[in-house]
Amino acid sequence: MHAVTSRAADELTVEFAGEEFPVAPGTVFSVGREGDLAIDDNLFLHRNFLTIQHVEGLWLLSNVGSRLTATVTDSGGRVQAWLAPGARLPLVFASTSVIFSAGPTTYELTIHAAEPAFRETQPEAEDDDGLSTIGDVPLTHSQRLMILALAEPVLKREGTGMSELPTSSQAAERLGWTLTRFNRKLDNVCDKLDRIGVPGLRGGVRSYATNRRVRLVEHALAARLVTRDDLPLLDLEHDLVAEEEA
Structure with a gap:
């Protein structure tokens, strides 16, 4: 486990269960049953499931597993992607949540970027018209x-x-x-x-x-x-x- 006090401008930090793990350019950070972030001995979880690395100026999150998928979203829940086996996507937000399940267990980790490629703007206030739409999907x-x-x-x-x-x-x-x-x-x-x-x-x-x-x-x-x-x-x-x- 790593105690992180500060981050370089081009460094990421992965947060899981109260611990923080720095990721520096030139390295490949792995997540799974084994690796830099060995999160659980759950046999439903791949030994190596996700990787993070800096490629040509962008941080990329890759699914290197063969069965499991991950849901990736910005901290506000406004942008969501489904990361299937073999897929990868750029990490452009200041804070990115990664949620996935292996067997009956659900995991969540957060990736923090010191210098994100995308800057969020404050959304306009919504009118209070008495209507409630949850996550753009009306639910009873x-x-x-x-x-x-x-x-x-x-x-x-x-x-x-x-x-x-x-x-x-x-x-x-x-x-x-x-x-x-x-x-x-x-x-x-x-x-x-x-x-x-x-x-x-x-x-x-x-x-x-x-x-x-x-x-x-x-x-x-x-x-x-x-x-x-x-x-x-x-x-x-x-x-x-x-x-x-x-």
Whole structure:
């Protein structure tokens, strides 16, 4: 582990679980079960999954794995990319979040650039017209609760790191819902996001039921569909259902 006190103008810093790792030009920084950032001994995770290196004036993030994908977003959740095996993209923002899952575990790390190629501007204030659109996708209250129940362990975590995602049964129990109701909401949200082009929410018969939950959480975190501020809604829903059944 490295303690970082300052950064050179052309240096990146990778932050994970409260630790910071400097990346200097002329080196290849690797992330996976092994490498410069050995994040976990999870056998679902590639030994070498992601690399960061400086090429012809640009910092590049590359997926060198064969199965796993990563969701990459700017710190404000306004720009999102899906990094598939063999793909690479430039790191142009001051702060870039990288979210990925291996088996039931979801990981998040942040990459900080001392001299980003892209400078963010302050967005104009939105009109308060009483309408609510979450991450450019209108969600019903119950759909938002469903996502919250799946993302709760990640949202409760302080900063970057890793979290075990609940099963559908565990998430349904957290809300006080039946599993049938929960799965119906999950189907509806995945269909809605799939129609607007969010990748990874549809797949083969064997992989779809498992992979869509973790992919939904990755997208929800990157697009800020839910945040830590929403977590009290889970207890409110559980108590409301309990009162109705009493």
